[in-house]
Amino acid sequence: FKSCDTYLTHESLKYFCNFSAEEQCRAPRPTASCGSNASLRYIYFFSNHTNQCEREFGCTKGMNSFEDRICCLTECPYGE
Numbered sequence: 001f002k003s004c005d006t007y008l009t010h011e012s013l014k015y016f017c018n019f020s021a022e023e024q025c026r027a028p029r030p031t032a033s034c035g036s037n038a039s040l041r042y043i044y045f046f047s048n049h050t051n052q053c054e055r056e057f058g059c060t061k062g063m064n065s066f067e068d069r070i071c072c073l074t075e076c077p078y079g080e
Contacts, residue, residue: 025076030062044072051079 025046034040038059044066047054053072066072073079 024063027063030060034059044069046076
């Protein structure tokens with residue numbers, strides 16, 4: 001994996017090697033309901049609507065999730 005690893009779930013991990021960097025960035029934003037014992041935090045994702053890295057507070061992990069804004073910008077330089 002790259003230095004700015006995305007958060008991967010077991011489900012998305014099996015598809016990771018088949019995605020290019022742009023496909024990873026353009027993947028749908030991860031959404032899910034957080035369980036009562038979920039660890040909430042800020043995550044960054046690349047928005048196809050704004051072509052920018054955006055931040056949200058949640059617990060989801062997926063192909064298009066990044067630890068911080070720098071990782072998102074580094075992995076997804078497709079914005080305006």
